[in-house]
Amino acid sequence: MSSGVQATDSNADGNAATVTASVVGASGFAGGELCRLLAGHPHFDLQQATSRQYAGKSVGSRHPPLRTSELRFTEPIDLESVDVLFAATPHGVSMEHIEAYADAAGLVVDLSADFRLESAQAYDEWYDGHVAPEYLDAAEYALPEVNRENLPGAELIAVGGCNATATILGLYPLFEGDVLSGDEQIVVDVKVGSSEGGAGGGEASSHAERSGVVRPYAPTGHRHEAEIERWLGTSVAFTCHAVDMVRGASATSHVFPSEAVSAGDLWSAYRSCYDDEPFVRLAAGGTGVYRYPEPKAVAGTNYAEVGFELDPKNGRVVVFAAIDNMVKGSAGQAVHAANVALGFAETAGLEFSGLHPVGAP
Ligand SMILES: NC(=O)c1ccc[n+]([C@@H]2O[C@H](COP(=O)([O-])OP(=O)(O)OC[C@H]3O[C@@H](n4cnc5c(N)ncnc54)[C@H](OP(=O)(O)O)[C@@H]3O)[C@@H](O)[C@H]2O)c1
Numbered sequence: 424m425s426s427g428v429q430a431t432d433s434n435a436d437g438n439a440a441t442v443t444a445s446v447v448g449a450s451g452f453a454g455g456e457l458c459r460l461l462a463g464h465p466h467f468d469l470q471q472a473t474s475r476q477y478a479g480k481s482v483g484s485r486h487p488p489l490r491t492s493e494l495r496f497t498e499p500i501d502l503e504s505v506d507v508l509f510a511a512t513p514h515g516v517s518m519e520h521i522e523a524y525a526d527a528a529g530l531v532v533d534l535s536a537d538f539r540l541e542s543a544q545a546y547d548e549w550y551d552g553h554v555a556p557e558y559l560d561a562a563e564y565a566l567p568e569v570n571r572e573n574l575p576g577a578e579l580i581a582v583g584g585c586n587a588t589a590t591i592l593g594l595y596p597l598f599e600g601d602v603l604s605g606d607e608q609i610v611v612d613v614k615v616g617s618s619e620g621g622a623g624g625g626e627a628s629s630h631a632e633r634s635g636v637v638r639p640y641a642p643t644g645h646r647h648e649a650e651i652e653r654w655l656g657t658s659v660a661f662t663c664h665a666v667d668m669v670r671g672a673s674a675t676s677h678v679f680p681s682e683a684v685s686a687g688d689l690w691s692a693y694r695s696c697y698d699d700e701p702f703v704r705l706a707a708g709g710t711g712v713y714r715y716p717e718p719k720a721v722a723g724t725n726y727a728e729v730g731f732e733l734d735p736k737n738g739r740v741v742v743f744a745a746i747d748n749m750v751k752g753s754a755g756q757a758v759h760a761a762n763v764a765l766g767f768a769e770t771a772g773l774e775f776s777g778l779h780p781v782g783a784p
Contacts, residue, residue, distance in 0.1 A: 600692025671718025
C-alpha cells in the first residue's frame, strides 16, 4: 500500500489544504451521500465517482442534491490516482479490489463490513470468509468517539456499521463509567429505515411491501453483533425491526446493572464521555416533544442523539441512540474519520445540525 496521506499543521488549523478524493460505488445511497458531503467540504476535491450501471451519466442524474455538478460517473476499473478513495460498495467488493484501491490512494476509507473485524476467523464466523485477510491488521475501525486516536496516519479505515454505531454510542458510557462490568445481559432492539437496504432493493424493499411495516429481521445472530462485541468487550442480544421511515436507526438497549445506579451516576457517565464530542447530543428527559433521541431530529446530519432513563422498579436502565444511517451511520462517519486521519477540523464539511419541524425522515 502506498504511504498514508500526511496530516499537516495547516490542516489542523483548518486552513485551505485540499486533498483529492474519489468515491467507488457513487450511484448508491451511501455513495450519493458521500458525494454530497465531499462536494460541500472545504478540504476535499471530488475528482471521480464510479458506477458501472450509470457510467457516462451525470452524478446529478442519480442524486438530486448534485444536479448542478459537472461530475460524471466513470467505470470503477479506471481508477484515478487520488489522495483518498472512499468505497461505498456492497459487502465483498472492497476485499476483492483492495489492492487496486490501495494503489490508487494513500488512504482508503471503506464503508462496507469488509475490514471491520480483526481476523479471518471472525469473517469465517460472521460472514463468508475473507479474500484479503493480510489487510485486516492495517485497518482501523472508525467510530471516532471510541477510537479517534488510532486514525491519524491510517492507510485503511473501516467505517463502523450503522446499527453498531447507534448501539455502541448508546452503551459505551455505561462501560467507561463503570455502570456495567460486562457480565450483565444486554438486550438491544434497533428500528431501521428502508435506506439501510441500499438503492438496489428487492422484493422486501418495494414500496408495496415496505410501506407501513414494523418487521423483525435478523431477530438473532445479526452480523453487527460482532463489531459491537469487539468495541464494548461483551456480547449483546440484538434484534432489528424494519420500520416505516426512509432514513434513521434508533437503538433501544435494556440493561440491568448489578449494582444500584442513580440518575446522577448516569448523567456523569454520559457527560464525561460526550460533553466534548462534536457530534453527540444528549437528550434524556427534560421537557418538550423531543425528550429522547429520535431519528427525525438528526435526519441529514452527522449527529447522534443519545439518552437514557432509569427504571428503579425493575433495576433497569433503558438507553436510546438515534442516528441517520446514511450520515452518522456511514457517509458522514467516513468523512469525520477522514477529517481526523488527515488532521482537518473534525467538523469540516459536517456542520449541518438538522431541520425542525421536518417530515418523515
Ligand atoms: N445504506 C446504509 O444505510 C448503509 C449504512 C452503513 C453502511 N453501509 C454500507 O455501505 C455500502 C454501500 O451501501 P448502499 O446502501 O449505498 O448500497 P447501494 O445503494 O446498493 O450502492 C452500492 C453501490 O456499489 C456499486 N457496486 C456494486 N457492485 C460493485 C462492484 N462489484 N464494483 C464496483 N461497484 C459496485 C453500485 O453501483 P454500480 O452497480 O452501478 O457499479 C452502487 O453504486 C455497503 O457495504 C453497506 O453495507 C450502508
